[in-house]
Amino acid sequence: MITSAREAWIGRVLLVVLMLVTVLPFVSLFVTALHPPGTYPSGLSWPETPHWSNFVAAFQSADMHRLLWSSILIELGVVPVALLVATLAGFALGHLRPPGAKVVFIVFLLGLTLPFEGVIIPLYYQMRELGLLGTRWAIILPLIGLYMPFAVMWMRAHFVTMPKDLSEAARIDGCSTWHLFWRIHVPLSMPALSSLAILLFLWTWNQFLLAVVLVDDPAKRTMAGALGAFQGRFGNDIPLLCAGSLLILTPTLLLFLAFQRRFVTALMQGSLKG
Amino acid sequence: MTQYSAPVVTGATTPAADAPSAPVDPRRRRADLARRLRRGAWAMSLVAPAAAFYGFFVLRPLVLTLQYSFYDWNGVTQAEWVGVSNYVALVRDPQLYGSILNAFQLILFFSVVPVTLGLLAANAIRGIAATRLSVVARTVLFLPQIIPLVAAGIMWSWQLATNGLVNQFLRLIGLDGVTRAWLGDFGTALPAVGVIGAWVLLGLCMLLLLAGMTKIDTALYEAARIDGAGPVREFFSITLPSVRQEVGICITITVIAALASFDIVFTSTQGGPGNSTLVPGLQIYYLAFFQREVGMASALAVALMLLVLAVVLPLQWFARDGDK
Numbered sequence: 118m119i120t121s122a123r124e125a126w127i128g129r130v131l132l133v134v135l136m137l138v139t140v141l142p143f144v145s146l147f148v149t150a151l152h153p154p155g156t157y158p159s160g161l162s163w164p165e166t167p168h169w170s171n172f173v174a175a176f177q178s179a180d181m182h183r184l185l186w187s188s189i190l191i192e193l194g195v196v197p198v199a200l201l202v203a204t205l206a207g208f209a210l211g212h213l214r215p216p217g218a219k220v221v222f223i224v225f226l227l228g229l230t231l232p233f234e235g236v237i238i239p240l241y242y243q244m245r246e247l248g249l250l251g252t253r254w255a256i257i258l259p260l261i262g263l264y265m266p267f268a269v270m271w272m273r274a275h276f277v278t279m280p281k282d283l284s285e286a287a288r289i290d291g292c293s294t295w296h297l298f299w300r301i302h303v304p305l306s307m308p309a310l311s312s313l314a315i316l317l318f319l320w321t322w323n324q325f326l327l328a329v330v331l332v333d334d335p336a337k338r339t340m341a342g343a344l345g346a347f348q349g350r351f352g353n354d355i356p357l358l359c360a361g362s363l364l365i366l367t368p369t370l371l372l373f374l375a376f377q378r379r380f381v382t383a384l385m386q387g388s389l390k391g
Numbered sequence: 392m393t394q395y396s397a398p399v400v401t402g403a404t405t406p407a408a409d410a411p412s413a414p415v416d417p418r419r420r421r422a423d424l425a426r427r428l429r430r431g432a433w434a435m436s437l438v439a440p441a442a443a444f445y446g447f448f449v450l451r452p453l454v455l456t457l458q459y460s461f462y463d464w465n466g467v468t469q470a471e472w473v474g475v476s477n478y479v480a481l482v483r484d485p486q487l488y489g490s491i492l493n494a495f496q497l498i499l500f501f502s503v504v505p506v507t508l509g510l511l512a513a514n515a516i517r518g519i520a521a522t523r524l525s526v527v528a529r530t531v532l533f534l535p536q537i538i539p540l541v542a543a544g545i546m547w548s549w550q551l552a553t554n555g556l557v558n559q560f561l562r563l564i565g566l567d568g569v570t571r572a573w574l575g576d577f578g579t580a581l582p583a584v585g586v587i588g589a590w591v592l593l594g595l596c597m598l599l600l601l602a603g604m605t606k607i608d609t610a611l612y613e614a615a616r617i618d619g620a621g622p623v624r625e626f627f628s629i630t631l632p633s634v635r636q637e638v639g640i641c642i643t644i645t646v647i648a649a650l651a652s653f654d655i656v657f658t659s660t661q662g663g664p665g666n667s668t669l670v671p672g673l674q675i676y677y678l679a680f681f682q683r684e685v686g687m688a689s690a691l692a693v694a695l696m697l698l699v700l701a702v703v704l705p706l707q708w709f710a711r712d713g714d715k
Contacts, residue, residue: 124622128515132524135512136531139594142546143534145556149549161556206441215431221438228449230643230703232651234672235696238679238689239455240448242466262448265441294433323539325654326672330680341539341654348545348658355549362545366538373537377530384536385602388595388644 150360157355168356175361178351183336184343185368187253188322191339194257195321199264200314204306206265207272208298212279222273228266233326236263244331255331256339260324264317267387275309276302312383315376319384322369340365459689466685477690487691489666490674491698493581494650497670500585501592501649506641508589509596510634514626516597517604532594540591544658547587548574551659574660580668587655592648596641603637604630639706646702650695671695 144161151167152158154174175181206225210218236259244255279302287297303310321339328342335346344365351358373380460477464470481487519525535543550556551573558570573583611629620628631638653672656662662669662677671691678688 124515125519128517128519129524131512131515132519132528135593135597136528138590139531139534141556142550142590145550146546157554161559202440202444205437209434209437213430213434213437215434217431217435221435221442224450225441225445228445228453230647230699231449231453232647232672232695232699234651234653234675235456235692236449236452238459238675238685238692239452241680242455243448243452258444259448262444262446265445265449269441269445294430319537323541325539325541325657326676329657330676341541344539344541344545345658348541358545359549362542366542369537369539370534373533374530377533380537381529381533381598384533384595385599388599388640 146359146363150356150363152356154357155354171356171360172364175351175357175364178357179343179347179361179364180336181364184338184340184365187337187343188340191253191256191260192318192321194253195260195264196314196317199261199268199317200310202261203265203268203272203313204303204310206269207274208276208302210269211273211276212284212302213294222269225266225269228263229270231263231266233263237326237330240327241330250331251333251337253332253337256324256327259327259331260321264320268313268317271313271387272306272309275306279305311379312386315380315383316387319369319380340368456689456692459685460693462686464685465683466679467683470686473686477687478694480687481690481694486666487674487687490669490671490691491694493668494652494670494698496581497585497588497649497652498646500582501588501652502642502645504585504589505592505596505645506600506638508593509600509641510631510638512597513601513604514630516601517630529598532598534594535591536595540654541658543587543591544655547590547655548659551583551586574668575664577664577667580660580664584652584656584659584668587659588648588652591655592645596645599641600634600637603634607633639709643703643706646706647699650699650702 141161148161148163149158150171151169152164152171153168154171158164209215210222240259241250244250244259249255249258283301284297287301292301323341324339325341325345328338329345332338332342335343338346344362347361347365348358351361459470461472461474462470463473463477516525516528552558553570553572557573561567561570571579573579607629612625615625615629651672652670653676656668656670656673657676660668662673672695675688675692675695678684678691
């Protein structure tokens with residue numbers, strides 16, 4: 118590609134500015150969290166003595182370990198089930214293609230751009246009837262359903278691209294459909310499955326609306342839901358609120374930094390399809 | 392992008408590969424048909440769990456939302472059928488349609504700003520897409536996508552406060568006069584919320600557009616340069632038409648984010664001051680669970696869903712049309 122030195126230079130400066138704009142709020146959050154609790158510091162200023170104890174205080178007063186445990190329980194309830202159920206459906210609709218598959222798929226697509234606000238009111242009453250209001254099930258079960266349009270579309274798109282020859286060869290070798298699915302297609306689907314798992318994990322961890330409406334007790338919510346409650350309690354104590362917010366951000370940030378390549382590709386593919 | 396770029400709505404029209412082609416006796420044919428039906432039923436039973444979750448937790452509530460929207464109901468006592476009067480109130484009462492207007496204003500910040508800036512930035516960076524800096528940028532610019540929107544809201548309500556980073560920066564460049572509590576001012580609260588959304592979405596848009604631009608054949612640019620096209624001409628004649636699909640995707644994502652915004656507004660302003668940052672999502676929440684006007688809230692929810700569809704469907708059509 119022909120690019121003059123001047124153009125490359127402009128590009129670099131622009132990129133650095135964008136990165137600064139992205140990162141500075143995080144930095145400001147961090148330095149504010151180090152100020153004495155109860156004070157009202159200004160945006161970016163290093164405190165005279167950094168109060169690392171704020172993190173400990175926030176961890177304890179927010180019951181952070183319980184929040185973490187609650188989020189993990191919700192993730193464990195949502196992600197494996199959604200993956201399994203969507204893979205089965207995607208395999209059937211993308212590979213086996215029974216009569217009527219197209220209609221079923223279009224019905225799934227209907228929910229793809231649905232804002233959660235559109236179903237939240239009846240979900241509340243539905244959960245109340247089921248006696249699940251205030252329990253983690255009230256978040257887990259609807260989330261699985263709400264993820265289905267995207268997850269089924271994702272897995273179907275994957276199975277459509279699998280070469281037909283592969284299954285035919287396996288069938289000639291006397292493979293049953295079930296065997297074909299578990300022994301051949303699922304192992305070959307690992308890249309698609311792991312990307313989907315990352316997306317579902319993130320969306321669940323960050324889910325707020327369902328948590329706020331369906332579960333009152335912050336200790337039974339997702340991390341994002343708990344953060345909302347945390348803000349209500351510590352809204353006046355800026356350093357403590359910042360410390361708490363940072364603590365709540367940490368788990369996903371660590372995961373992201375550890376698996377960033379996978380995260381970035383998953384998110385990019387996810388938005389390209391959604 | 393690479394191996395998953397199968398078109399989204401291709402028809403499942405390939406006939407079963409094992410269908411007999413030669414004429415056979417009716418008994419065989421009946422046996423074949425039975426086998427195919429059995430296989431079809433078996434395949435459909437694999438779809439059943441997904442369909443059950445989807446049906447019970449999405450389709451059923453969807454229908455119920457529509458049903459509630461024709462009733463006056465406080466969630467406890469007997470509901471009363473009121474026909475379309477909830478919808479009539481929705482178009483007449485400025486308190487109610489105000490939130491929809493606010494959401495449309497947010498589109499300017501959530502959608503127009505990130506897509507325009509994203510296009511310009513991606514175009515400037517295109518030339519250095521393979522360098523170390525841009526690899527680092529990829530990670531950094533994704534950070535806002537990883538954190539919960541709630542966290543972005545809390546973080547920015549601090550940055551936009553009287554003592555926050557934004558005002559500190561304005562004072563630094565000598566604009567003391569404009570500093571204020573951005574989220575607490577009637578005139579600036581909504582744009583301030585918009586800035587938060589723009590911050591969240593800019594990185595994603597830029598990277599999506601950049602991914603689209605790196606797929607463009609570089610020979611096109613070389614030809615354009617030889618013909619004497621400048622950077623501006625190049626952008627409008629080559630770059631922009633080539634990333635048409637990516638632009639469509641960015642607009643779809645960001646417009647939905649604006650119309651259905653909830654988390655950011657909930658944590659940064661709660662809809663205030665007054666109703667100046669009230670958005671449909673938040674109003675549905677208040678109406679249904681605090682003011683106990685379930686019917687009215689449902690009508691607003693239906694309107695919100697229709698709005699989203701009204702935006703998404705033409706965009707999808709436009710993006711697919713471009714593929715031909």
